[in-house]
Amino acid sequence: MTKARTALVIGSGVAGLVAAVRASTTHQVTLITKTALGEGASIYAQGGIAAALFNGDSARIHADDTVRIGGGLNSRRAVDILCTEGPMRVRDLIDLGVAFDRDGGELARGLEAAHSRDRIVHAGGDRTGAEVQAVLVAAARKSRVQILEHVFVEELIIDANRVVGAVLMYPNGIVESLEADAVVLATGGGGQLYPHTSNPAVSTGDGVALALRAGAALRDLEFYQFHPTTLAMPGNFLISEAVRGEGAVLVDSSGHRFMTDEHPDAELAPRDIVARGIARRTAAQGGAAVLLDATALGAAFLKRRFPGITAATAHLGLDWLNNPIPVTPAAHYWMGGVRTDEWGRTSIPGLFAVGEVASTGVHGANRLASNSLLEGLVFGWRCVDALAEPWPDDAEPALGAIAEEPQVDPSEPVDRASLQSLMWSTAGLFRDEKSLTEAATQLARWYVAAPPASATSIAAVAAAETRNLLDLARVIVASARMRRESRGAHFRSDFPHADPTFARHADLARKAVTKC
Numbered sequence: 001m002t003k004a005r006t007a008l009v010i011g012s013g014v015a016g017l018v019a020a021v022r023a024s025t026t027h028q029v030t031l032i033t034k035t036a037l038g039e040g041a042s043i044y045a046q047g048g049i050a051a052a053l054f055n056g057d058s059a060r061i062h063a064d065d066t067v068r069i070g071g072g073l074n075s076r077r078a079v080d081i082l083c084t085e086g087p088m089r090v091r092d093l094i095d096l097g098v099a100f101d102r103d104g105g106e107l108a109r110g111l112e113a114a115h116s117r118d119r120i121v122h123a124g125g126d127r128t129g130a131e132v133q134a135v136l137v138a139a140a141r142k143s144r145v146q147i148l149e150h151v152f153v154e155e156l157i158i159d160a161n162r163v164v165g166a167v168l169m170y171p172n173g174i175v176e177s178l179e180a181d182a183v184v185l186a187t188g189g190g191g192q193l194y195p196h197t198s199n200p201a202v203s204t205g206d207g208v209a210l211a212l213r214a215g216a217a218l219r220d221l222e223f224y225q226f227h228p229t230t231l232a233m234p235g236n237f238l239i240s241e242a243v244r245g246e247g248a249v250l251v252d253s254s255g256h257r258f259m260t261d262e263h264p265d266a267e268l269a270p271r272d273i274v275a276r277g278i279a280r281r282t283a284a285q286g287g288a289a290v291l292l293d294a295t296a297l298g299a300a301f302l303k304r305r306f307p308g309i310t311a312a313t314a315h316l317g318l319d320w321l322n323n324p325i326p327v328t329p330a331a332h333y334w335m336g337g338v339r340t341d342e343w344g345r346t347s348i349p350g351l352f353a354v355g356e357v358a359s360t361g362v363h364g365a366n367r368l369a370s371n372s373l374l375e376g377l378v379f380g381w382r383c384v385d386a387l388a389e390p391w392p393d394d395a396e397p398a399l400g401a402i403a404e405e406p407q408v409d410p411s412e413p414v415d416r417a418s419l420q421s422l423m424w425s426t427a428g429l430f431r432d433e434k435s436l437t438e439a440a441t442q443l444a445r446w447y448v449a450a451p452p453a454s455a456t457s458i459a460a461v462a463a464a465e466t467r468n469l470l471d472l473a474r475v476i477v478a479s480a481r482m483r484r485e486s487r488g489a490h491f492r493s494d495f496p497h498a499d500p501t502f503a504r505h506a507d508l509a510r511k512a513v514t515k516c
């Protein structure tokens, strides 16, 4: 009897669940998640899923919108795949039981910034991620997938330049290696790099850090998207762009609708423009938050269309039905990550990456709203077709440490809050040479210090996550220093315009992370 092929899927958001469930028909699959199944950023996705499902729209128009916003760095081939296969993956979800919202029997559709068509399908009003995730979790539980919850992946195991498994830490502190024919990273993003983020606590960039240490090629690391409107309160609860899509406006402390001064599309300008507009206006009014006013939409509509936001704001003591609410930008989505081809294949044979951990090239320098669940669905599905295929020979050379490492002495142990605060002030919405140099120097000082010893597995996981964040901060800062221009979400105050020299994928991550 031939031995069944094995696959490890690391991460249990939408991309990981789709990959695991589909792969379980051909592989013996183990799905590993560091928390409970289904936790992660996917469940917080409010706006919905963008897909060309309606008359008057097409995959080409959706792809054109995606590329227009991506600052010239998208891979058109990957974008075409995303937009062509997206509608099929949404129909799969409907078949699986996701109850997308309907309007007179037809799928309801929303609008978000920079879309030229209303094409965002949503479920539970503003609970799309949670609704989709619940259905996929149920499918995973019914499938043959072996599920390991509360298990942390410490390292990938590489042998002869091929991934052959992973080192796992169990809740009881036991560390064990698990072999596999293929490993799929689906660990999501790294919002915890910043103190203000719409991402949950688990978003510590683990998959990108694992791939970095294993020597995989990374890409577009300097492009971190800041969502314009999260509540300007601890926790930064997301206020969906769909709220502005329905007509809510942003006003400053004198009641002026300031985004009309910044861009013809005002509140529905590309996310980076709205986020920087809000940040500048907040600074100009001495730090007082700007306000999002949705009251003109009417209480009945807001309650029906945005039940999650209505409940969350009420819980926090805000009455958004009748009053404007304070908002601020927060780290939301990392366009960069582990470089993949259109099958999710990384530069290391056997290693795949899907969802936010990956850089498929679909987002370029800036992600179009509601393309992220879509990316997880499409590429989570596609990678399964390549799981058992021979690896193409164009693998990148293995990579190692960071170029231009500042020489520092003495070293200091890192703590997560200091790291986040440094990233916010030096490599956040606005960066320049001075701030990035300061960041690189401090990060190097932290990097040379030994990671703190941990007495328990919980503390060990927290320390390992912080170490991952530190590794990632270094490559983000190194990439941001090299990109001496502004493009998409990467805004350099000292180089405020796009420079055609950087128009193509300059592949700065490759230069930022060089062989030791």
Ligand code: SIN
Binding pocket: 045, 046, 047, 048, 239, 240, 241, 242, 333, 368, 369, 370, 371, 372
């Ligand atoms: C939102 O609902 O504003 C977030 C959607 C997204 O990031 O695509």
